[in-house]
Amino acid sequence: MPVGATKSLHRMKYGAYHIGAHEHLSPDQIEHLVTLFNRPTRSSELTLGGRTSVTIDEIEGVGPVVIKHYRRGGLVHFFVKQTYLRRGKTRCRLEYEMLDKVRRIGVGAPRPVAYASRGKLIYRCWLVTREVPSHKTLAALSMSDLNRAVYLIEPIVRAVDRLIQNRILHVDLHPGNVLVDPDDRTYLIDFDRAGSYRSGEKALRTRYVARWKRAVIKHRLPDVLWKEMQVRLLEKHTSGPQ
Numbered sequence: 001m002p003v004g005a006t007k008s009l010h011r012m013k014y015g016a017y018h019i020g021a022h023e024h025l026s027p028d029q030i031e032h033l034v035t036l037f038n039r040p041t042r043s044s045e046l047t048l049g050g051r052t053s054v055t056i057d058e059i060e061g062v063g064p065v066v067i068k069h070y071r072r073g074g075l076v077h078f079f080v081k082q083t084y085l086r087r088g089k090t091r092c093r094l095e096y097e098m099l100d101k102v103r104r105i106g107v108g109a110p111r112p113v114a115y116a117s118r119g120k121l122i123y124r125c126w127l128v129t130r131e132v133p134s135h136k137t138l139a140a141l142s143m144s145d146l147n148r149a150v151y152l153i154e155p156i157v158r159a160v161d162r163l164i165q166n167r168i169l170h171v172d173l174h175p176g177n178v179l180v181d182p183d184d185r186t187y188l189i190d191f192d193r194a195g196s197y198r199s200g201e202k203a204l205r206t207r208y209v210a211r212w213k214r215a216v217i218k219h220r221l222p223d224v225l226w227k228e229m230q231v232r233l234l235e236k237h238t239s240g241p242q
């Protein structure tokens with residue numbers, strides 16, 4: 001298959017679950033995943049750790065995976081919990097497809113393994129990705145080893161630049177949504193609600209910087225994190241025609 005070509009999705013049904021994946025999943029693997037979808041979860045309360053609950057397990061033949069259970073915040077969450085009113089594709093499928101797309105344009109991001117949903121008009125859904133093992137978020141790293149965190153801003157900016165070139169807006173890019181592995185590879189996560197951006201490139205750069213800076217200040221992370229991001233993404237950038 002040529003580089004960058006889209007591989008077709010396998011769509012599977014298992015009881016009430018609709019599952020999609022690029023790789024074929026065996027009945028045993030699917031059964032294991034469905035058990036994990038139903039395992040009670042706890043939300044992480046860490047700094048910028050996110051509100052979604054995640055489950056980590058090892059699937060035979062796939063490896064360690066992270067399962068993200070989608071939830072909704074605020075009052076509606078109270079009533080609707082993990083269920084959403086469906087409009088077109090499920091959020092899990094959209095995030096799965098976005099991960100696949102950004103990886104194809106060379107952005108470091110976890111490998112999507114599968115997405116699944118249950119229910120039609122009102123549904124629950126799950127995203128399964130390959131675990132980034134022994135990771136820290138950039139937010140956590142900036143508290144324990146600031147030099148290393150600052151050194152990693154450059155590759156992160158390169159990844160964001162790729163998104164910008166492709167007019168992709170990740171609506172929530174902050175240091176809690178960047179994972180760092182023990183070899184200093186960086187992965188952007190949490191592409192929920194990401195999409196294409198129609199306005200100009202400059203506006204998109206400004207938007208990325210603003211979101212990043214707001215999170216750094218709100219969570220009292222070191223200012224150098226947003227300053228470096230701003231300099232590299234805005235000021236050093238010699239913009240061509242918009």
Ligand SMILES: Nc1ncnc2c1ncn2[C@@H]1O[C@H](COP(=O)(O)OP(=O)(O)O)[C@@H](O)[C@H]1O
Binds near residue numbers: 130
């Ligand atoms: N592929 C992955 N590998 C390792 N950890 C992950 C992976 N995906 C998510 N996580 C963990 O789960 C947390 C929440 O995931 P995220 O996609 O940011 O959801 P949200 O912020 O919406 O709750 C992350 O901060 C990270 O700790």
Ligand SMILES: [Mg+2]
Binds near residue numbers: 048176189
């Ligand atoms: Mg997050």
